[in-house]
Amino acid sequence: MNYLTYLPVWDKLNKSQQDTLKNSAVKRKFKKTEILHNESADCTGLILVISGQLRAFTISDDGREITMYRLFERDICLFSASCIMNSIQFDITIAAEKDSEVLVIPSEVYKSIMEVSAPLANYTNEVMASRFSDVMWLIDQVMWKSFDKRLAEFILNESNIEGTDILKITHETIGNHLGNPREVVTRMLKYFVNERLILLSRGTIEIIDKVGLEKITE
Numbered sequence: 221m222n223y224l225t226y227l228p229v230w231d232k233l234n235k236s237q238q239d240t241l242k243n244s245a246v247k248r249k250f251k252k253t254e255i256l257h258n259e260s261a262d263c264t265g266l267i268l269v270i271s272g273q274l275r276a277f278t279i280s281d282d283g284r285e286i287t288m289y290r291l292f293e294r295d296i297c298l299f300s301a302s303c304i305m306n307s308i309q310f311d312i313t314i315a316a317e318k319d320s321e322v323l324v325i326p327s328e329v330y331k332s333i334m335e336v337s338a339p340l341a342n343y344t345n346e347v348m349a350s351r352f353s354d355v356m357w358l359i360d361q362v363m364w365k366s367f368d369k370r371l372a373e374f375i376l377n378e379s380n381i382e383g384t385d386i387l388k389i390t391h392e393t394i395g396n397h398l399g400n401p402r403e404v405v406t407r408m409l410k411y412f413v414n415e416r417l418i419l420l421s422r423g424t425i426e427i428i429d430k431v432g433l434e435k436i437t438e
Contacts, residue, residue: 222242223245223247223268223270223323224238224241224242224245224268224323226268226294226296227268227296227340227343228343229337229339229340229342229343232337232339232340233333233337233339233340237333237336237337237340240329240332240333241325241329241330241333244325244326244329245268245323245324245325245326246323246324247270247321247322247323247324248321248322248323248324249319249320249321249322250272250316250319250320250321250322251316251319252316252317252318252319253315253316254315254316255313255314255315256274256300256314256315256316256322257297257300257312257313257314258313258314259278259279259311259312259313263300263301263303263304263327264300264301264314264324264327265300265301265324265325265326265327265330266296266297266298266300266301266304266324266325266327266330267291267296267297267300267301267314267322267323267324268294268295268296268322268323268324268325269291269292269293269294269295269296269297269320269322270293270320270321270322270323271293271320271321272293272316272317272318272319272320272321272322273290273291273292273316273317273318273320273381274290274291274295274297274314274315274316274317274320274322275287275290275291275314275315275316275317275397276288276289276290276291276297276299276312276313276314277312277313277314277315277396277397278311278312278313279313280399284396284399284401285396285397285399286358286362286396286397286398286399287358287396287397287398287399288312288351288354288355288358289351289354289355289358290317290381291314296347297314298344298347298348298351299312299314299351300312300314301325301327301330303327304327304330304331304334304344362399367398367400367404367408368408368411368436369436369437370398371394371398371405371408371409371412372412372417372433372434372436372437373437374394374397374398375387375418375425375427375433376427376430376433376434376437379427379430385426385427385428385430386424386425386426386427387424387425387426387427388423388424389423389424389425390423391405391406391409392405409425412433415429415432416428416429416432417429417432417433417436418433
């Protein structure tokens with residue numbers, strides 16, 4: 221299968237451009253927790269998700285992590301190839317949250333086509349703008365939203381992603397997503413338990429009152 225057809229503008233590229241992308245793209249598999257790209261690396265290339273789930277996050281000077289966004293099937297990550305965009309420097313780490321398969325398009329190949337293809341250039345700008353919107357939304361959440369609301373929203377989102385009310389996730393992992401110490405997460409989860417919103421067991425959170433969690437997010 222030609223996974224490059226996941227690109228919405230694939231049919232707007234000429235045959236030579238399509239062949240160039242097909243001949244240069246490399247399919248790779250990553251195990252859960254494996255790093256695809258880290259902030260100290262050179263341009264890794266554009267990452268197109270074939271299957272699985274990726275997490276894009278940044279790391280503070282004191283080692284704290286915070287999730288910028290997730291990537292699912294058919295999503296594309298441009299920040300792993302930020303060198304294709306003039307004047308954009310963005311340190312980001314990308315890891316597999318589940319066993320994943322991706323297509324990596326070399327940055328220089330993508331850029332060479334983008335420079336002569338208006339549809340691909342427009343698409344690239346749209347994706348980049350969307351990701352920056354995600355980042356700005358995150359900044360707004362961290363600065364202005366109380367932690368109980370952020371945590372409740374995270375738990376509900378995880379439930380939607382996994383399709384279950386029983387989540388296999390540690391307090392430390394949640395802290396890494398939200399940019400808060402594990403101890404802060406644990407205290408708030410215990411508050412949710414006392415409010416009979418969730419049940420806790422080792423490495424597991426079970427939602428027992430989804431409506432109650434939704435009210436907290438309002």
